[in-house]
Amino acid sequence: MAATSATAFSVISTVSSGPKVGQVTHSKAVSIKFNSKNCLTSFSGLKASNSVNCESESSSFLGNESCATLSASYCRAIRKRSQRCYSYVQLHAFYKVAVLGAAGGIGQPLTLLIKMSPLVSALNLYDIVNVKGVAADLSHCNTPSRVSGFTGASELADCLKGADVVVMTAGVPRKPGMTRDDLFNTNASIVKTLAEAIADNCPDALIHIITNPLNSTVPIAAEILKQKGVYDPKKLFGVTTLDVVRANTFVSQEKNLKLIDVDVPVIGGHAGITILPLLSKAKPSVTFSDEQVQELTVRIQNAGTEVVEVKAGAGSATLSMAYAAARFVESSLRALDGDSDVYECAYVESNITDLPFFASRIKLGRKGVEAVISSELHGLTDYENKALEALKPELKASIEKGVAFVQNQLVTA
Numbered sequence: 001m002a003a004t005s006a007t008a009f010s011v012i013s014t015v016s017s018g019p020k021v022g023q024v025t026h027s028k029a030v031s032i033k034f035n036s037k038n039c040l041t042s043f044s045g046l047k048a049s050n051s052v053n054c055e056s057e058s059s060s061f062l063g064n065e066s067c068a069t070l071s072a073s074y075c076r077a078i079r080k081r082s083q084r085c086y087s088y089v090q091l092h093a094f095y096k097v098a099v100l101g102a103a104g105g106i107g108q109p110l111t112l113l114i115k116m117s118p119l120v121s122a123l124n125l126y127d128i129v130n131v132k133g134v135a136a137d138l139s140h141c142n143t144p145s146r147v148s149g150f151t152g153a154s155e156l157a158d159c160l161k162g163a164d165v166v167v168m169t170a171g172v173p174r175k176p177g178m179t180r181d182d183l184f185n186t187n188a189s190i191v192k193t194l195a196e197a198i199a200d201n202c203p204d205a206l207i208h209i210i211t212n213p214l215n216s217t218v219p220i221a222a223e224i225l226k227q228k229g230v231y232d233p234k235k236l237f238g239v240t241t242l243d244v245v246r247a248n249t250f251v252s253q254e255k256n257l258k259l260i261d262v263d264v265p266v267i268g269g270h271a272g273i274t275i276l277p278l279l280s281k282a283k284p285s286v287t288f289s290d291e292q293v294q295e296l297t298v299r300i301q302n303a304g305t306e307v308v309e310v311k312a313g314a315g316s317a318t319l320s321m322a323y324a325a326a327r328f329v330e331s332s333l334r335a336l337d338g339d340s341d342v343y344e345c346a347y348v349e350s351n352i353t354d355l356p357f358f359a360s361r362i363k364l365g366r367k368g369v370e371a372v373i374s375s376e377l378h379g380l381t382d383y384e385n386k387a388l389e390a391l392k393p394e395l396k397a398s399i400e401k402g403v404a405f406v407q408n409q410l411v412t413a
C-alpha cells in the first residue's frame with residue numbers, strides 16, 4: 001500500500017541548531033525533500049511513493065555534490081512542468097528512536113535500515129545480550145544518527161529517555177508446528193516489563209509493537225500503560241505492515257503489476273484467519289476469480305508460517321519484517337515531522353468494529369493516529385464479509401487473553 005499519496009512537490013530548506021534530544025553533534029542540516037509522483041525513488045525504498053530526501057551536510061549516501069545537482073536539476077524540471085515548486089525554511093526535526101530486542105533477527109537489519117533514515121538523530125539499541133557489539137558495528141556507518149547500545153535492566157531507562165519512537169521486537173520467534181499464540185507465555189512477560197519501562201521513561205513516545213502474538217501483546221501493552229496512567233491510544237501500534245508488504249508483493253506478482261503501484265489494505269489482526277487482505281479494495285483495481293481470491297488470501301494469511309517452515313527451526317521472518325517495520329518507522333517519523341499525507345495499516349485501538357483493537361488503514365499525524373479509516377470496510381465482497389465475521393471471535397479471544405494476563409498479574413501481586 002502507498003504509505004503516502006502526496007503529489008505536491010516541495011522543497012524544504014531546513015536549518016537546525018541540532019538534534020532534538022540529548023545529542024552531541026550540532027550539525028546544521030539543510031534538507032531538500034521531493035515528494036511527487038514523477039520523482040526519483042528514495043534511497044531506502046521505504047516510502048511507497050516515489051521520493052527523494054537529501055541533506056546537504058553529511059546525511060545522504062549520494063554525497064553532497066550529487067545531491068545538490070540532483071536537487072537543482074529536478075527542481076528546474078518540476079518548475080518547468082508545473083510551476084508549483086514551493087520553497088520554505090523550517091526547523092527540521094531530528095528524532096530519537098529506541099529499538100528493544102535490537103540484537104535479534106529482526107532487530108539487527110531493522111536498526112541498519114533506521115540508521116539510513118535522515119530523520120533520525122539518535123538511535124538507541126537495547127537487548128539483554130550482544131547489543132553493544134551490534135551498536136559499535138552500526139555506529140561506523142556514516143549516516144547522521146548517533147548509535148548507542150544499552151544492555152540489561154539497569155540500562156533500559158537510559159535507552160528510553162527522550163525517545164520519540166520505541167520499536168519493540170524483543171521476544172522469542174516461532175518454530176515449525178507452533179502458532180503465534182504458543183509464544184504467549186514467554187513473550188507476554190517480556191512485553192509487560194518493557195511496556196512498564198516505556199511508561200516510566202518515555203510515556204509520550206509512539207510505541208510500535210512487533211512482538212508476537214501481536215493480537216494479544218498490543219492489548220497487554222495498553223493495559224500496562226493504563227495502569228501507569230499514561231495510555232494514549234493514538235500512540236500505541238501493532239505493526240502489521242508485513243501483511244501489507246506481502247499482499248502487495250503477491251498481488252503484483254499475480255497480476256504482473258509494477259510493485260510500487262500496488263496497494264492492498266489488510267485488516268483484522270496478525271495471526272492466521274485474523275489477517276484479512278481486502279483484495280476487492282486493491283489499487284490499482286484488479287479482478288480475481290473466486291478461486292484466486294481464496295488462494296491469495298490463504299497465502300497472505302500463511303506467509304509467516306511459510307517462512308517459519310522453510311527456516312526449519314532457525315526462526316521466523318526477519319528481513320522482510322525489518323523492511324516492513326522500517327517502513328512503518330519512516331512513515332511515523334514523516335508524520336511527526338509534519339507530512340500531512342501519511343497512511344498505513346496498523347493494529348490499533350479502534351471503534352470501526354465491535355472489537356476494541358483492530359487493524360485497518362489509519363492516517364498518521366504529529367500526535368500518532370489522526371484518523372482510523374472506516375470507509376474501506378464498506379462495500380466488501382461476500383467473501384470478505386464472511387471472513388471478517390469469522391475472524392472476530394478469534395481476535396476477540398486473543399485481545400481478552402492479553403487483558404486478562406495483566407489483570408491477573410495485578411490480582412496476584
Ligand SMILES: NC(=O)C1=CN([C@@H]2O[C@H](COP(=O)(O)OP(=O)(O)OC[C@H]3O[C@@H](n4cnc5c(N)ncnc54)[C@H](O)[C@@H]3O)[C@@H](O)[C@H]2O)C=CC1
Pocket residue numbers: 100101102103104105106107126127128129169170171172173174183187190193209210211212213214239240241242243270315316317318321
Ligand atoms: N509483527 C510481525 O509481523 C512479526 C513479528 N515477529 C515477532 O518478533 C519477535 C522477534 O523475532 P526475532 O527478531 O526473529 O527473534 P530473535 O530471537 O532473533 O530476537 C529477539 C531478541 O529479543 C531479545 N530479547 C529477549 N528478551 C528480551 C528482553 N526482556 N528485553 C530485551 N530484549 C529481549 C533477544 O535477546 C533477541 O536478541 C518474535 O516474537 C516474532 O514472533 C516476527 C516477524 C513478524
Ligand SMILES: O=C([O-])CC(=O)C(=O)O
Pocket residue numbers: 173174180212242303304305307308316317
Ligand atoms: O509467523 C511468524 O511467527 C512471524 C510473523 O508474525 C510473520 O512472519 O508474519
